Amino acid sequence: MPPKRKASSAPRRSTAAPATPAKRPEEHPVDVAEGRLQTSSLLTTAQGVRLPDTDHSLKAGPRGPSLMDDFHLREKITHFDHERIPERVVHARGAAAHGTFTAYGNAGSATKAGFLQRGRETPVFVRFSTVLGSRGSADTVRDVRGFAVKFYTDEGNFDLVGNNMPVFFIQDGIKFPDIIHAGKPHPDREIPQAQTAHDTFWDFVSLHTEATHHVMWAMSDRGIPRSFRTMEGFGVHTFRLLNAKGETCLVKVHWKPVAGIHSLVWEEAQLAAGTDPDFHRRDLADGIEAGAPLEFELGLQIMPDSADQTFEGIDLLDPTKIVPEELCEVQLVGKLTLDRNPTNYFAETEQVAFHTGNLVPGIEVTDDPLMQARLFSYLDTQLTRLGGPNFTQLPINCPHAAVNDNLRDGMHQTAVHRGVAPYLPNSLGGEGEPVVAEPDEGAFVHVPREVSGVKVRANPVSFSDHFSQATLFWASMTDVERLHIIEAFTFELSKCYEQPIRERMLGVLANVDAGLCAAVAAGLGLPAPNGTLVTDAVPSPALSQIATTPGPIAGRVIGVVAANGSDLAGINKLRRAVEAQGAVLRLLAPSGGTIKRGRSTQTADRTFLTSRSIEYDAVVVAAGTPSLTHPKLTVLFDELFRHCKVIGAWGDGDQVLVAAGIDTKAPGILLAEEVAKSYTTDLFAAVGLHRTWDRMEHQLAGREVLPQR
Secondary structure (H helix, E strand, C coil), X not given: CCCCCCHXXXXXXXXXXXXXXXXXXXXXXXXXXXXXXXXXXXXXXXXXXXXXXXXXXXXXXXXXXXXXXXXXXXXXXXXXXXXXXXXXXXXXXXXXXXXXXXXXXXXXXXXXXXXXXXXXXXXXXXXXXXXXXXXXXXXXXXXXXXXXXXXXXXXXXXXXXXXXXXXXXXXXXXXXXXXXXXXXXXXXXXXXXXXXCCHHHHHHHHHCHHHHXXXXXXXXXXXXXXXXXXXXXXXXEEEEEECCCCCEEEEEEEXXXXXXXXXXXXXXXXHHXXXXXXXXXXXXXXXXXXXXXXXXXXXXXXXXXXXXXXXXXXXXXXXXXXXXXXXXXCEEEEEEEEEECCCCHHXXXXXXXXXXXXXXXXXXXXXXXXXXXXXXXXXXXXXXXXCCCCHHHCCCCCCCCCCCCCCCCCCCCCCCCCCXXXXXXXXXCCCCCCXXXXXXXXXXXXXCCCCCCCEEXXXXXXXXXXXXXXXXXXXXXXXXXXHHXXXXXXXXXXXXCCHHHHHHHHHHHHCCCHHHHHHHHHHHCCCCCCXXXXXXXXXXXXXXXXXXXXXXCCCCEEEEECCCCCCHHHHHHXXXXXXXXXXXXXXXXXXXXXXXXXXXXXXXXXXXXXXXXXXXXXXXXXXXXXXXXXXHHHHHHHHHHHXXXXXXXXXXXXXXHHHCCCCCCCCCEEEECCCCHHHHHHHHHHHHCCCCHHXXXXXXXXXXXXXXX
């Protein structure tokens, strides 16, 4: 239950007489004509019924499923789902692609789901998105990313609707309208757009400390991914699988990007939001068009379906908790390949409708109270957003399996139904069809499980641990990642006007790590409070995304600076090597058109005026124009250097770097006499590591910026 209010912090109450069934305390008279309905000093339903709790859905026991007779949950979620039309309330800005999922077959022992059996290929449609921003917001804002996959299986559609972070802000879906209201722009001015650096968000998460673990993820580099192809995905919740023998297990679901897990740095994210707000969707579409599909492997953490639904002391029904991969291995069971762009954004990307309740035999949900609310919310949302109950008839939502649902009429009905008996049983539909399927005919039969408990609005005791996994996350970060987290907290909290909110959040961080709290407090110019720390947090190296071995560079962009007189033969040689890796080479020149050397020419892809560092994963300077200078070129290389990206040159191209103020002896500066195989090998390996983080240590030498570990 929420903490009791202290007398000093209680809202001002009416001086009217105590409430009776006939008389209620009101701060203002009710004037329906003027719409002044928000007059009670007590929280009520829309019908005026007073509420004792708005943080816990009604369950059958603290660990039981949510109950349909929770009228407050249904009213609160329904109203929230319908706040925006026709744009999605959350995940409004998205980009998508078609593809195929191919199962390896090793999941067959865990589930009878057909699409996970060996060799099975299933068409898919995947939508990536940001959560808070409107459709017109920028791609690279700090936010959670949606990772929603629609499998068009032979047994019906299965939707795996997840995020790029494995945990969520809240433990109970009844709070979902609250966290989104807090994160959205302030209702009086509708600013700031698509960001959490404001008072209402930090007011909420500092008061609801269950959000602490997720906030650590959001303030880490995970909140600003480099691209969709380098973004991990998670199912967030624990699912129950059923195999052909009737055996069950509990699983956590992961999407592992083949290209590795990489992010932007904060300055890049800000630059991209201004210079190319479509940065992620452009990268997705251009990469597929260039023949570099996005690839992810589906992984499962398979755990026993124990009576208490815990694993190694971790409550599997708590969506704010992870199971570290060191405790339970992620078993890779299939590969997702996205290789076709949508034909029409509105018809496909905008009209696609996901629902966590779209399940197939062999996969079930658990009693996670966040998931329980989602089962209601998603379907309810589509009814308003897509104009009625027949949104499944839209081509992007149509199952590829045969359908006979006995559903009739409704807005936007496009099917012309035949027959006179849309009910069961009947004797007028030929063979009495449709008839219900038997279990051996592929019917979805829920695993029989006993459900009992007292009706309560409460959480189990295990949900009260709000800090141990936040500490685990912090302990698992490298120094570079820790610095980014400190800077993110400092930036965001600096945007809060109310000092009590900053102080309260520092109190939360003090319970995560004293060094983290002290560093953020120093940035805010406030004293660091003391906290109660978890001392036995064992780091999980899998949580760090700093690459230690080079990954593939398919879809990456390598820029080459050149002008008239540059080594065009060397550029051609580099281009062939780059394209063989599935990457893209872009030629940067002082102006548009062509550049020449003798009779040879090359067409410029970008000019110095139209280029910023965010477009490139590496930039090299061609030999042949040692005196080339330009103010925009200086800015470009300065940004590349600060962002720890690969910079290179061959021949006398290094003089261009020196003229731009680049220390050619710094880490990650690759020089060579010519474009040889050894040079391209080193270049691709450096790009495959994503950043030259040693350069940051080089830049920060002698500065006390990191807390003691």
